[in-house]
Amino acid sequence: MKYISTRGGMAPLEFSDTILMGLAPDGGLALPESYPQVGRKQLDAWRNLSYAELAFEVIRLFATDIPEADLKDILDRTYTAEVYGSADITPVKRLQDGLTILELSNGPTLAFKDMAMQFLGNLFEYVLAKKGEQLNIVGATSGDTGSAAEYAMRGKQNINVFMMSPDGLMSTFQRAQMYSLQDANIHNIAIKGMFDDCQDIVKAVQNDHAFKAQYKIGTVNSINWARVVAQVVYYFKGYFNATSSNDEKVSFCVPSGNFGNVCAGHIARQMGLPIERLIVATNENDVLDEFFKTGRYAPRGTANTYVTSSPSMDISKASNFERFVFDLVGRDGNKVKALWAAVDGGQGFDLAALLPAVRERFGFVSGSSSHADRLATIRALDASDGVVVDTHTADGIKVAREVRLPGETIVCLETALPAKFADTIREALQREAPRPAGFDGLEDLPQRVTVFDADVGKVQAYIRQALA
Numbered sequence: 001m002k003y004i005s006t007r008g009g010m011a012p013l014e015f016s017d018t019i020l021m022g023l024a025p026d027g028g029l030a031l032p033e034s035y036p037q038v039g040r041k042q043l044d045a046w047r048n049l050s051y052a053e054l055a056f057e058v059i060r061l062f063a064t065d066i067p068e069a070d071l072k073d074i075l076d077r078t079y080t081a082e083v084y085g086s087a088d089i090t091p092v093k094r095l096q097d098g099l100t101i102l103e104l105s106n107g108p109t110l111a112f113k114d115m116a117m118q119f120l121g122n123l124f125e126y127v128l129a130k131k132g133e134q135l136n137i138v139g140a141t142s143g144d145t146g147s148a149a150e151y152a153m154r155g156k157q158n159i160n161v162f163m164m165s166p167d168g169l170m171s172t173f174q175r176a177q178m179y180s181l182q183d184a185n186i187h188n189i190a191i192k193g194m195f196d197d198c199q200d201i202v203k204a205v206q207n208d209h210a211f212k213a214q215y216k217i218g219t220v221n222s223i224n225w226a227r228v229v230a231q232v233v234y235y236f237k238g239y240f241n242a243t244s245s246n247d248e249k250v251s252f253c254v255p256s257g258n259f260g261n262v263c264a265g266h267i268a269r270q271m272g273l274p275i276e277r278l279i280v281a282t283n284e285n286d287v288l289d290e291f292f293k294t295g296r297y298a299p300r301g302t303a304n305t306y307v308t309s310s311p312s313m314d315i316s317k318a319s320n321f322e323r324f325v326f327d328l329v330g331r332d333g334n335k336v337k338a339l340w341a342a343v344d345g346g347q348g349f350d351l352a353a354l355l356p357a358v359r360e361r362f363g364f365v366s367g368s369s370s371h372a373d374r375l376a377t378i379r380a381l382d383a384s385d386g387v388v389v390d391t392h393t394a395d396g397i398k399v400a401r402e403v404r405l406p407g408e409t410i411v412c413l414e415t416a417l418p419a420k421f422a423d424t425i426r427e428a429l430q431r432e433a434p435r436p437a438g439f440d441g442l443e444d445l446p447q448r449v450t451v452f453d454a455d456v457g458k459v460q461a462y463i464r465q466a467l468a
């Protein structure tokens with residue numbers, strides 16, 4: 001299996017090279033030349049596998065240059081009950097109204113990012129040792145990728161992490177999780193701006209080819225193909241957990257920001273997993289909802305991006321949307337290049353003519369949620385089911401309820417635990433969010449962070465100095 005760029009300007013690469021690369025040299029994102037197809041026979045054989053076994057079956061279709069015994073060993077070490085709290089790794093909860101919640105947040109940092117990031121940490125370590133190389137990760141977070149990456153990479157040989165986060169905009173818990181880490185290979189940089197400013201800096205650093213080569217720059221954001229492929233696995237697992245036979249169809253509702261999570265669902269669907277619809281749920285930052293309703297894609301600037309109570313989705317320029325659009329326009333790299341030139345020029349683009357394909361061929365539908373909606377959803381679920389969900393998962397459940405068709409099985413992806421967003425849970429329920437063991441006193445630990453304006457030069461100078 002070889003990898004190409006969404007902008008058509010990259011010679012095909014192997015999996016291992018793709019995951020160290022980050023952004024493609026032409027500014028695009030890596031995707032496999034074609035999606036492997038999974039038929040009924042494979043689905044039947046996979047239905048009762050453990051999470052690690054299933055991950056092996058799915059990921060080996062993509063990671064074809066890693067010897068199977070080595071891949072199996074990495075996955076067996078990654079998906080364990082010790083790390084994810086139960087042998088099932090991603091259990092499901094059934095709600096009174098028939099919706100299913102797929103639990104993805106039982107890893108070390110209480111968000112779905114751990115599902116892929118723990119794998120990425122072990123994979124990087126393996127690939128770097130094989131190649132005798134070092135990797136300096138430059139990443140952007142709105143709150144959850146950062147802590148998941150730092151917990152997965154802390155203390156690892158040959159890896160440094162430089163993680164940018166929006167200054168003052170994450171929850172108190174999220175800040176404490178990241179900034180309290182004192183490991184020498186972890187560097188936290190708070191940027192005066194929003195997540196999109198941080199991600200713009202990541203992309204600018206990636207596009208500075210001389211700097212990237214000299215300092216061996218990589219990424220852990222969902223720009224990195226390995227993040228997406230690891231997320232594909234839980235769509236298969238969620239499908240098996242929510243159904244009793246492979247004749248059934250299921251829809252997934254996905255709280256969306258950078259579009260990495262639902263992009264993994266899109267890939268699972270393209271591979272042949274019986275997914276009826278992919279429901280994209282946004283918060284007040286509803287650029288994606290606007291696209292799926294109208295075909296018009298008009299990312300907003302920082303000044304028009306709202307600070308909300310589902311802060312990890314305060315994103316207006318969704319990176320992975322480019323991967324979906326590549327498939328939507330018939331995998332035409334030149335077309336994608338032109339569309340993103342229009343985005344970079346501030347005009348956006350209009351693909352209204354392709355809306356029937358978006359809906360019928362690719363199964364996408366969308367909705368959005370507001371602060372009042374998420375408070376109401378958190379309260380209603382607590383009252384009906386005794387289940388407390390976080391603010392992002394609440395956005396998903398609100399939208400799933402709104403668009404659900406008669407008889408439709410919808411699996412709502414849980415993307416974080418409520419302990420990470422205590423203020424909003426308190427506002428909704430007038431009591432504290434349940435806090436898993438091991439996090440007491442987190443907010444009181446000493447914190448370490450450097451604050452910069454949104455200036456790529458300053459971040460590069462900081463990296464140079466740290467690595468000198």
Ligand SMILES: Cc1ncc(COP(=O)(O)O)c(C=O)c1O
Pocket residue numbers: 111112143144145222255256257258259260261262312313392393415416
């Ligand atoms: C808690 C939470 N929910 C939802 C999302 C949205 O996921 P994605 O960026 O993959 O669309 C994120 C981060 O992006 C998140 O941290």
Ligand SMILES: N[C@@H](CCOP(=O)(O)O)C(=O)O
Pocket residue numbers: 140141142143144145146195220221222223257258260261312313319
């Ligand atoms: N919500 C994310 C934003 C980055 O998403 P990623 O999937 O591209 O890493 C975060 O929590 O940082």
